[in-house]
Structures are given as structure tokens and as C-alpha cells.
Amino acid sequence: TQLLEQSPQFLSIQEGENLTVYCNSSSVFSSLQWYRQEPGEGPVLLVTVVTGGEVKKLKRLTFQFGDARKDSSLHITAAQTGDTGLYLCAGGSSGGSNYKLTFGKGTLLTVNP
Amino acid sequence: NAGVMQNPRHLVRRRGQEARLRCSPMKGHSHVYWYRQLPEEGLKFMVYLQKENIIDESGMPKERFSAEFPKEGPSILRIQQVVRGDSAAYFCASSPPGRTDTQYFGPGTRLTVL
Numbered sequence: 001t002q003l004l005e006q007s008p009q010f011l012s013i014q015e016g017e018n019l020t021v022y023c024n025s026s027s028v029f030s031s032l033q034w035y036r037q038e039p040g041e042g043p044v045l046l047v048t049v050v051t052g053g054e055v056k057k058l059k060r061l062t063f064q065f066g067d068a069r070k071d072s073s074l075h076i077t078a079a080q081t082g083d084t085g086l087y088l089c090a091g092g093s094s095g096g097s098n099y100k101l102t103f104g105k106g107t108l109l110t111v112n113p
Numbered sequence: 114n115a116g117v118m119q120n121p122r123h124l125v126r127r128r129g130q131e132a133r134l135r136c137s138p139m140k141g142h143s144h145v146y147w148y149r150q151l152p153e154e155g156l157k158f159m160v161y162l163q164k165e166n167i168i169d170e171s172g173m174p175k176e177r178f179s180a181e182f183p184k185e186g187p188s189i190l191r192i193q194q195v196v197r198g199d200s201a202a203y204f205c206a207s208s209p210p211g212r213t214d215t216q217y218f219g220p221g222t223r224l225t226v227l
Contacts, residue, residue, distance in 0.1 A: 004155075025142065042117070042204050042218035043156070052215075057167045088155070092214035099146065099213035103155040 004091055006104035014112050017079055021107040022085055024071045029091030030098040032065055032072045035108070037086040050052040079111045115140065117219035118187075124194050125225045130191045134190040135156050138207030145188045147180060156180055159209040161213075164189060195226045 007022050016076040022031070023036045035043035047056050047071065049065035056063045062075040072089055079102035118137040126132050138145050147159040159172040162182040173180065178194075182188040192199055202223050206216035 032215070033214070033219070040220075040223075042119075042220045045215065048212075048215050071123055090156075099144070099208070099212070099216075100158045100160050100169065100172075101146075101156075101216060102147075103157075104147075104152075105155045 001090055002029070002093060002102045004089055004104035006087075006089060006103055006107050008035075008107060009105070010108050010110075012112065013079055014077060015081055015103040018075070018077050019079060019109070020072070020075045021109070022073050023089035023104055025091065026070065027068050027091070028094055029095045029102075032069070033090045033092070033101065034063055034072070034074055035088040035090065037088055039048050043088055053066065076109075079109075081111050081113050083106040084109060117205055117217055119205050119219035119222050120221060122220060123223045123225070125227060127227050129194050129195055132195050132199070132224055134203050134205075134224070135186040136190070136205030136207075136219060137171075137218055138188070138205075139209075142207035142209055142217075144207070144208045144210075144213055145182050146206045147154075147190050148204045148206065148218075150204060150221075154202070156204060159190075159227040162171075192224075197226045202225055202227045 034046045037043040047063045052067045052069045054065045060077045088106045090101040090103045093100045145162045148156040150156045153191045160180045161169040177193045179191045204221045206218045
């Protein structure tokens with residue numbers, strides 16, 4: 001069974017600060033997705049990374065896929081209150097069933113004004 | 114483009130009743146996935162469907178749960194004889210052709226079993 005551990009579980013910071021959240025596993029994934037979920041809503045896809053060592057930037061968000069495709073990080077620069085939400089990572093299974101996403105439990109980020 | 118649509122958003126059922134959850138994928142998407150999110154748990158894969166075909170139902174409970182994606186109309190997740198443990202948020206996702214790992218989620222249906 002593939003598992004994804006996200007850390008920290010909770011993070012509360014002030015507006016303008018930088019932060020990094022992590023997604024780790026002992027398993028290799030074919031791809032890794034990051035989502036943000038608001039209360040009462042579905043996860044919103046932020047990015048998909050597929051190559052070991054890949055780095056993708058989305059405005060103030062930087063996503064990195066580990067060289068061995070077992071871990072990933074999300075870095076936010078100069079956080080804003082609108083970044084508040086639950087950040088989920090999800091890994092696509094290797095071996096032909098990459099549609100079967102394994103989700104972590106998420107990092108709940110609160111950005112205070 | 115409209116995103117993935119799910120209805121109802123909230124559904125209340127008494128124990129023993131049936132629950133029907135509907136999902137319309139994004140335009141141009143022919144792959145549909147269902148996930149369940151239990152309180153304090155992460156999303157868990159249930160089933161992967163294409164039009165008129167169940168591709169992988171390895172995450173579905175063996176009894177009372179079924180899913181379909183007919184040629185016309187939305188995908189349906191059906192739960193017969195619901196029990197309190199079925200209370201959860203059920204999410205549907207769809208993906209574009211050739212990218213089954215890039216899934217776009219709907220807003221979910223929150224099922225409460227009394």
C-alpha cells in the first residue's frame with residue numbers, strides 16, 4: 001500500500017512570510033499532483049509534476065518533485081491571506097495504474113493578516 | 114468551460130435507504146473517477162470508469178456500492194441500504210484524454226446517514 005505523509009499538518013503564519021510544506025513517501029510514484037481544497041469544496045488542481053527533479057513555478061508557488069520520485073515540496077513566497085486552505089498532495093500509482101491517486105491528509109495553512 | 118458538476122451537493126438519508134450521486138465530467142473528458150473522503154481521512158480512490166465501462170473498481174466496497182457511466186447522461190454512484198458509516202464526502206473527478214493522472218474534481222456530495 002502506497003502512503004503519502006504530509007508535513008506539517010498545520011501551519012499558521014503572517015502575511016508576507018515564506019513557507020514550505022512537504023509530501024513524503026517510501027514508494028515511487030509515476031507523477032505527483034498538488035491540490036488546494038477550501039472548506040465544503042472539492043480539491044482544485046494546482047500542478048502535476050512527472051519527472052524526477054522537476055521544478056514548476058506558478059506565480060508565487062514553486063513545486064519540486066524529488067529525484068527519486070518519492071517526495072515533493074511546495075514553497076510559497078510572500079504568503080497572502082488568499083493562500084489560506086488545505087494543501088493536498090496526491091501520487092499517481094506506478095505500474096500502469098497512474099489514475100489511482102493516493103492522497104495525503106494535507107497541510108492546513110492559515111495566513112493571518 | 115463548465116467544470117465537473119456533481120449533484121446533489123448535500124444528501125440526507127435514513128439507514129436502509131438508497132443514495133444516488135450524480136457526476137457530469139468536464140466537456141471533452143471521457144474518464145471519470147470517484148473518491149470518498151471520510152472525516153479525518155484523506156481521499157480514497159473508489160472506481161474508474163469510461164463510457165459504458167468499469168475500468169477499475171478495486172476501491173469499491175464489495176457490497177451495496179455500484180457505479181456506472183452510461184453512453185448518455187451523468188455517471189452515477191449508487192449506495193444501497195446505507196449505513197451510518199457511509200456518511201462522507203464523495204467526490205467525482207474527470208481527466209482529459211491521455212492524462213489519467215491529471216484529474217479535475219467536482220465540488221462533492223456530502224452524504225449524511227441518520
